[in-house]
Amino acid sequence: MEINIEYIANLARLDNPSTTEEANKLRKDMTEIIGMVDKMSEVDTTGVEPTNHAAPMQNVFRKDELKPSFARDEMLANAPESVAGCYSVPSAVEDA
Amino acid sequence: MELYTKTAHELHKMLVDKDVTSVEITESFIDRINEVEPKVDAFIATTFETALETASKADEKIQKGEEISALEGLPMALKDNMSTKGVATTSASKMLENYVPPYDATVVKILKENNIPILGKTNMDEFAMGSSTETSYFKKTKNPYDLQRIPGGSSGGSAASVSANEAVFALGSDTGGSIRQPASCCGVVGLKPTYGTVSRFGLFAFASSLDQIGPFAKDVTDAANIFNLISGHDSFDSTSINMEYPDYTSSLKADVKGLKIGVPQEFLGDGINVEVKNAILKACDNYKALGAEVETFSLPLTDYFIPIYYVICCAEASSNLARYDGVKYGYRADKFSDLTDLYKKTRSQGFGAEVKRRIMLGTYVLSSGYYDAYYKKAQQMRTIIRNNFADAFKKYDLILTPTAPTTAFKMGEKIDDPVQMYLADICTVVVNIAGLPGMSMPCGVDSEGLPIGMQLIGNSFAEPTIFRAGFAFEQAGFSKIPLPTFKNGGAN
Numbered sequence: 001m002e003i004n005i006e007y008i009a010n011l012a013r014l015d016n017p018s019t020t021e022e023a024n025k026l027r028k029d030m031t032e033i034i035g036m037v038d039k040m041s042e043v044d045t046t047g048v049e050p051t052n053h054a055a056p057m058q059n060v061f062r063k064d065e066l067k068p069s070f071a072r073d074e075m076l077a078n079a080p081e082s083v084a085g086c087y088s089v090p091s092a093v094e095d096a
Numbered sequence: 097m098e099l100y101t102k103t104a105h106e107l108h109k110m111l112v113d114k115d116v117t118s119v120e121i122t123e124s125f126i127d128r129i130n131e132v133e134p135k136v137d138a139f140i141a142t143t144f145e146t147a148l149e150t151a152s153k154a155d156e157k158i159q160k161g162e163e164i165s166a167l168e169g170l171p172m173a174l175k176d177n178m179s180t181k182g183v184a185t186t187s188a189s190k191m192l193e194n195y196v197p198p199y200d201a202t203v204v205k206i207l208k209e210n211n212i213p214i215l216g217k218t219n220m221d222e223f224a225m226g227s228s229t230e231t232s233y234f235k236k237t238k239n240p241y242d243l244q245r246i247p248g249g250s251s252g253g254s255a256a257s258v259s260a261n262e263a264v265f266a267l268g269s270d271t272g273g274s275i276r277q278p279a280s281c282c283g284v285v286g287l288k289p290t291y292g293t294v295s296r297f298g299l300f301a302f303a304s305s306l307d308q309i310g311p312f313a314k315d316v317t318d319a320a321n322i323f324n325l326i327s328g329h330d331s332f333d334s335t336s337i338n339m340e341y342p343d344y345t346s347s348l349k350a351d352v353k354g355l356k357i358g359v360p361q362e363f364l365g366d367g368i369n370v371e372v373k374n375a376i377l378k379a380c381d382n383y384k385a386l387g388a389e390v391e392t393f394s395l396p397l398t399d400y401f402i403p404i405y406y407v408i409c410c411a412e413a414s415s416n417l418a419r420y421d422g423v424k425y426g427y428r429a430d431k432f433s434d435l436t437d438l439y440k441k442t443r444s445q446g447f448g449a450e451v452k453r454r455i456m457l458g459t460y461v462l463s464s465g466y467y468d469a470y471y472k473k474a475q476q477m478r479t480i481i482r483n484n485f486a487d488a489f490k491k492y493d494l495i496l497t498p499t500a501p502t503t504a505f506k507m508g509e510k511i512d513d514p515v516q517m518y519l520a521d522i523c524t525v526v527v528n529i530a531g532l533p534g535m536s537m538p539c540g541v542d543s544e545g546l547p548i549g550m551q552l553i554g555n556s557f558a559e560p561t562i563f564r565a566g567f568a569f570e571q572a573g574f575s576k577i578p579l580p581t582f583k584n585g586g587a588n
Contacts, residue, residue: 003460012414012459013421013436014452015444026453029514033457036515037403040473043480050475051482053305053335054291054531055556060334074198080428087423092435 003030099124100261104170104318107264111158111169118151118158118169121264122213125171129215129262135243135585137235138257139216140176143183147171147213154211165210166321166345172207173263175254176217177224178309179298180204187300188232189222191420191427191446201298202330203267203309210325215263218253222448223417224274224302226250227520230511231450238507239281240580241546245504248278248520251312255282258312259580265322266312271302272405273500273524275310276536280499280549283538283577285313285566287323288524290556291531292337294323295330303412304335306405306528316537316566320344323559339557347560350571353387357565358492360395363523369502375540375548376498382574383496388565393491396484398526400477402518405525407461407474413451414458420446453514478529485530489555494565497523499536499549527553535562537569538577547577 005027009016017023072085081088099107099121110116126144133139154169174180177187179197181204186192200208207214221231229237229252237252239245240260247256251268255278258266268275270288279286287310294309301307311322324345329338359380364373380390422428422442429441447455461470488495501522510517527534532553539550554562569575 005456008456008460008463011463012455013418013439013443014447014455015440026456029453030457030460032515033406033453033518034460036518037407037461037470037474040400040403040407040477041469043397043400043477045473045476045480048476048479050472051478052475054478054482054529055335055337057335060331062331070198075424077198078195078425080422080426089423090432090435090438 003027003034005030098128100128103314104167104264104321107170108166111164114158118154118213119148121169122147122151122171125215125263132260132262132582135238135582136240136256136260136262137237138218138253138260138262139173140186140188140219140234140253141184142216143214147215150208150211150213157211165325167265167325168211169213170264171213171215173215173218173254173257173266174204175220175251175266175268177220177269177300178204178267180214180217183217185217185300186234187223188220188234189447189451190233193233193427195426197298199298202295202332203326204298206326218251218257218266220253221250221450223300223413223451224250224269224271225413225450225454227273227277227517228505228507228510229253229278230507231448233448236507239504240582241283242504242544242584243582244506244584245546246281246507248281248500248504250274252278254312255279255284255286258282258284258314265314265318267309267326268312269299269307269309270528271306271409272528273521275312276524276534276549276551277500277521279312279536280547281504283547283580285316285319285535285537287311287319287535287559288527288533289323289327289559290533292335293327293341293557295328295333295336297330297332301416303409304416305412306409308528316563316570317345317348319535320348320563342560344559344563347563348567349564350568352383352565352568355388355494355565356492357383357388357390357494357496358488359390359392359496360398361392362395362398363497364392367501367519367522368498371542372498372500372502372548376496376550379539379550379569379574380496382569382572386568386572390496393488395488397477397481401526401529402522404474404477404481404529405521406457406518407470408478408529410454410458411462411471412458414455414462417451417455422446450514481526482530485532493558493561495553497551497553499523499551503542503544503546503548523551532556533559533562535566537566538575539569541577545578545581
């Protein structure tokens with residue numbers, strides 16, 4: 001089984017490994033780990049319901065009421081870059 | 097005897113009797129940290145000033161004759177993946193090196209309400225991914241029993257700090273063994289509580305269906321007191337369980353007569369170090385001598401625990417860690433060409449190798465065409481495993497296993513071999529998969545003097561049974577091991 005590192009890295013929003021050596025190490029590690037987890041295929045799980053959560057989950061409802069939230073400046077204090085009280089990122093939509 | 101050598105319940109009595117003040121206790125620990133921290137490196141950051149202020153508040157209450165809670169005024173250490181308002185919280189990652197949370201985690205809020213001085217933030221594997229604390233971006237924590245060995249992980253700093261008497265107690269988080277395995281390596285008590293009993297609000301998410309906060313303590317009584325403090329319903333965590341939480345100290349009775357303990361034979365076979373195995377067999381004999389009924393049984397599918405665990409934890413991690421994108425907080429790359437490149441460069445530079453490996457693995461198992469074979473399969477296996485445990489708990493009150501297959505290994509020994517590193521958690525991951533409580537406590541040392549831990553696994557919400565059995569073992573003197581020696585220093 002060949003793992004397409006480039007494809008997975010793009011999905012994960014990670015750069016491709018910068019050197020062939022790094023890429024090979026990552027491919028080797030992932031192939032070994034996938035090889036290990038492939039062992040699960042030995043067990044027949046036909047018709048078994050999946051468990052998503054260890055504890056029984058239920059919807060938790062609360063009243064829709066106004067509560068104090070964080071001050072904008074407090075939240076922006078951790079932002080790598082902010083402009084005019086907003087988070088700043090490179091433009092994502094091209095000018096019309 | 098120095099104050100820093102005492103347990104929390106001993107120090108609490110001294111505070112109540114006005115034999116000592118919280119400031120004096122806190123100063124004793126600060127001196128101790130200054131003395132041994134250069135060897136141990138348990139902390140990423142210390143917060144002595146605020147710790148002393150908190151201690152003064154506790155002292156004021158005592159002087160006024162007000163009642164104090166069991167851990168009030170007793171200084172502790174906090175794993176650096178729990179939010180502390182105004183104090184950097186890094187998850188031991190370059191990604192969050194300069195992140196200062198604007199809010200407190202619920203457990204931190206509880207600590208503050210109880211005037212519990214926080215001595216500092218402890219080292220860990222980056223984003224809690226690891227079993228040796230070696231993947232930390234900042235430093236390597238050493239095992240106080242042998243400074244060339246790992247303290248376990250991922251909560252290695254918390255475990256080492258309690259073991260080295262740098263804190264009365266500590267909090268850690270456990271996703272697949274990250275409290276119990278380091279507790280075992282460092283010779284202290286560590287509890288991973290039932291899923292949902294301690295709020296995860298403000299705990300940096302790794303694998304949300306497995307993560308749980310829990311205590312490191314010097315003895316079982318302290319562990320029960322800490323669990324009393326931090327357990328309870330929290331509306332800020334939708335998985336928090338809303339129930340009556342008992343007083344866990346009421347289960348501290350040294351009586352295990354008639355208690356049924358099952359020992360999975362699969363955890364006494366190949367892959368378990370022979371000295372560890374012998375210590376567990378001796379623990380079984382000790383329990384029999386105390387009047388418990390102990391027998392071995394077969395726990396099916398043990399070979400699949402690690403595969404199931406890694407599929408679930410990596411899948412959840414790849415989703416949870418998507419939030420680190422260089423936009424709202426944390427690291428941002430200097431140079432990038434567009435928005436997608438900003439994400440990629442930021443994440444590639446901000447995350448370490450193990451974190452990236454797990455994000456990649458999680459992305460792979462969730463990707464189109466592989467979801468059913470890996471993620472859904474693991475969730476189905478989870479159902480089978482939960483059923484197997486339900487069957488086991490029809491016969492047994494507790495399950496006893498080694499906590500880890502070996503004692504603390506040498507630094508660097510497994511860091512380049514992820515699969516070998518993952519196997520360090522072979523005995524612990526299943527407890528998280530099934531959402532059960534598990535506690536590690538010392539049950540001996542190996543020929544090198546390194547602590548060996550045993551794990552007591554209970555049914556959901558059976559912490560009282562775990563505390564009762566642990567307390568009986570401890571009161572009989574079976575958990576007594578020598579203090580750390582800080583040997584083999586200076587070699588790194």
